[in-house]
Structures are given as C-alpha cells and as structure tokens.
Amino acid sequence: MAEIPLRHRSPVSLRDCNLSKSFELIGDRWTLLILRSAFWGLRRFDDFQADIDVPRSVLSNRLAALVESGIMERREYREAGQRARIEYPLTRMGQALGLPFMAMTAWGDKWLADGISPLTLRSKSTGQKFSVALVDEGGKRAKGSDIEIVIHSRFARKRRR
Amino acid sequence: MAEIPLRHRSPVSLRDCNLSKSFELIGDRWTLLILRSAFWGLRRFDDFQADIDVPRSVLSNRLAALVESGIMERREYREAGQRARIEYPLTRMGQALGLPFMAMTAWGDKWLADGISPLTLRSKSTGQKFSVALVDEGGKRAKGSDIEIVIHSRFARKRRR
DNA sequence: TTCCTGAGTCTAGAATCTAGACCTAGATGA
DNA sequence: TCATCTAGGTCTAGATTCTAGACTCAGGAA
Numbered sequence: 412m413a414e415i416p417l418r419h420r421s422p423v424s425l426r427d428c429n430l431s432k433s434f435e436l437i438g439d440r441w442t443l444l445i446l447r448s449a450f451w452g453l454r455r456f457d458d459f460q461a462d463i464d465v466p467r468s469v470l471s472n473r474l475a476a477l478v479e480s481g482i483m484e485r486r487e488y489r490e491a492g493q494r495a496r497i498e499y500p501l502t503r504m505g506q507a508l509g510l511p512f513m514a515m516t517a518w519g520d521k522w523l524a525d526g527i528s529p530l531t532l533r534s535k536s537t538g539q540k541f542s543v544a545l546v547d548e549g550g551k552r553a554k555g556s557d558i559e560i561v562i563h564s565r566f567a568r569k570r571r572r
Numbered sequence: 573m574a575e576i577p578l579r580h581r582s583p584v585s586l587r588d589c590n591l592s593k594s595f596e597l598i599g600d601r602w603t604l605l606i607l608r609s610a611f612w613g614l615r616r617f618d619d620f621q622a623d624i625d626v627p628r629s630v631l632s633n634r635l636a637a638l639v640e641s642g643i644m645e646r647r648e649y650r651e652a653g654q655r656a657r658i659e660y661p662l663t664r665m666g667q668a669l670g671l672p673f674m675a676m677t678a679w680g681d682k683w684l685a686d687g688i689s690p691l692t693l694r695s696k697s698t699g700q701k702f703s704v705a706l707v708d709e710g711g712k713r714a715k716g717s718d719i720e721i722v723i724h725s726r727f728a729r730k731r732r733r
Numbered sequence: 734t735t736c737c738t739g740a741g742t743c744t745a746g747a748a749t750c751t752a753g754a755c756c757t758a759g760a761t762g763a
Numbered sequence: 764t765c766a767t768c769t770a771g772g773t774c775t776a777g778a779t780t781c782t783a784g785a786c787t788c789a790g791g792a793a
C-alpha cells in the first residue's frame with residue numbers, strides 16, 4: 412500500500428463532509444457501544460445498561476440523541492397483561508449503519524486480534540462467507556492503484572499552498 | 573428491512589468483541605476527524621490543527637495514542653536545507669481503516685445529505701463507480717434475508733433469560 | 734541578534750463523566 | 764390494603780476531561 416500524497420488541507424470542508432457529520436452523531440464511545448448492542452437485538456434501557464455497563468445518565472442522554480437524529484425510535488410496547496414499557500429499536504437509518512460496523516469489525520479482527528473473528532457472516536443458501544469490500548457495479552473488487560477520488564466541483568475547495 | 577429479533581444481552585462479551593476494541597482506539601470525535609484528515613494526505617501537527625480546529629493539547633494526546641496503537645507513525649523528515657520536522661503518516665494498519673470510513677461516508681451521503689455525495693470513487697481504467705458492499709466470494713451482493721451470523725463457539729456466551 | 738516556524742506544553746475555567754442514591758407508576762403478592 | 768418489585772428513568776457531588784489561548788523551545792533565515 413503506497414503512501415498517501417502529502418497535502419496541507421482537506422479538499423472538502425468539515426461543513427460539507429458527510430463523514431464528519433456522521434461522526435458528530437455517533438462518534439462517541441458510548442454511542443458506538445449502544446449501537447453495537449442494538450445490532451445484537453437489545454432494545455431496552457436496563458438491558459443496554461447491563462450489557463455495556465454505561466452510567467444510567469449517559470445512557471439516557473445518548474438514547475435521546477439517537478432518537479433525535481433518527482437512528483433509533485422511542486416506542487411504547489405492551490406485553491400481554493403487562494403495563495406499557497419503552498423500547499428503542501433501530502430505524503432503517505440505524506440499521507443501515509450495519510455495513511460500516513461490519514467493515515469496522517473486520518478491521519478489528521484483522522489488526523487487533525490476529526485475524527481471529529468471534530463471528531462470521533455467511534450465506535444461508537450457499538454457505539459462502541460474506542465480507543465487506545469496495546466493488547464496482549459488477550461486483551469486481553477494486554484494486555488500490557485503480558481507485559480515483561472524484562470531488563464534485565460544487566464542494567471542492569481551492570487548494571492552498 | 574425487518575426488525576432485529578429481541579435479545580437481552582450481547583452474545584459476545586465486550587472483552588472478546590473486536591468492534592468494541594476498535595471503538596476504544598478510534599471511537600472519539602477528534603480521533604475520527606484526525607484520521608479523516610490523514611486520509612486526505614495531511615501529516616503535520618499544524619496542518620491537522622488548522623484543518624479541523626482541534627485544541628492543540630487534544631491533538632497532541634490523540635496523535636500519541638494513535639502512534640501507540642500502531643495506526644499512525646511518528647517520523648522525522650527533512651526537506652532540502654530545512655531542519656528536521658515531524659510527520660504522522662498512516663501505517664498500513666491505519667490505511668486499512670479506509671474501508672470502514674468509506675462505508676461510513678456512504679451512510680452519511682445517503683442519510684444526512686439526501687444522497688448528495690461531495691465525492692465519489694471510480695475506476696481509473698473502466699470509469700465505473702466503486703461502492704462498499706457486503707459480497708460473497710464471487711462478488712455477488714448479499715441479500716438481507718440470506719445473511720446468517722455464525723458465532724465461533726469459543727466466544728459464544730450462554731443465552732440468558 | 735532578532736525573527737520565524739513547526740511542534741509542542743501549560744494553565745485556569747468550563748463542561749462532562751462517573752458511581753451511586755433516589756424517584757415514579759403500574760402490576761403483584763400477602 | 765399495604766408493601767414490594769420493576770422498568771425507565773432523574774439527581775447529585777466529586778473526579779476527569781475539554782477548551783482557548785498563552786507560552787516554550789530549537790533550528791534556520793534575515
């Protein structure tokens with residue numbers, strides 16, 4: 412992997428950058444852990460609290476922020492003969508974070524655990540392993556040297572220095 | 573997209589989870605923004621500082637942590653006739669974060685910016701667009717309903733309740 | 734000799750985090 | 764009827780971290 416060419420300033424401002432906007436919403440240790448638990452199917456306050464041992468006031472704040480940004484939903488539900496309770500399921504927007512999370516997990520497997528993955532994803536029908544990859548429209552994996560970054564002119568910032 | 577089945581506890585403990593280990597290293601707003609700048613080719617202390625307007629002491633801490641964890645390298649370099657300076661290039665481990673970051677960017681494009689992407693990735697040779705996807709060994713995209721999660725028995729936690 | 738630049742450190746006040754106690758409303762048990 | 768339990772929180776005080784901005788330090792240039 413070649414070194415990235417030196418530059419002194421990002422060509423897209425933070426204001427226009429959807430990556431930095433994403434980080435503003437979920438780029439915090441507890442938020443990320445809450446989402447991890449949510450992907451496992453957790454939905455209730457006390458379950459989150461026990462699962463990741465987060466301070467209750469922090470959990471409260473983070474859930475409110477996740478609801479505010481549309482990643483989770485705050486919903487009443489009622490089990491037969493029980494009183495109403497609250498649950499926090501992922502919205503479609505939240506579920507769509509699955510792909511970045513899988514990519515992040517694969518990175519962790521490779522670089523933090525010597526390639527040992529506690530879990531793998533595979534096809535129910537064919538049994539083949541799934542993995543996250545950068546592919547073209549036909550599903551062919553991108554080669555590092557063949558990738559070109561195109562910045563939409565409306566967002567491009569003048570190069571300085 | 574169907575709802576995730578309810579569960580009360582993650583089947584893999586935080587200790588074994590490479591996703592949570594990853595979050596421990598980079599799951600912090602400033603660290604994420606520093607890495608974003610690094611992917612654009614920034615390498616120098618003052619460039620990072622100006623690019624994302626991070627407090628200098630925080631930048632100093634975060635860079636040290638990134639070096640400590642092997643994501644960046646602290647390196648002296650010398651331009652012709654100049655004194656030695658320091659730069660912080662991404663290591664291979666750091667560059668490998670590119671894929672999760674691209675996935676995250678695509679998420680942000682879709683959900684935070686109405687699908688408007690300041691940047692796209694395409695093939696230099698064929699001009700085709702690249703995108704991050706979950707694919708099988710042959711490059712075929714995974715269908716949500718066909719994905720099965722397999723937890724390696726060594727790491728599986730007993731299901732409670 | 735003074736200035737400049739890159740790469741930091743230091744400081745004090747503000748904001749946030751943490752552990753843990755407490756609160757509340759409905760269902761349940763005695 | 765009264766106390767108890769539970770889910771889903773709030774409140775508090777003390778510890779930690781963050782922030783803006785001033786300062787430092789070394790090597791080269793003017």
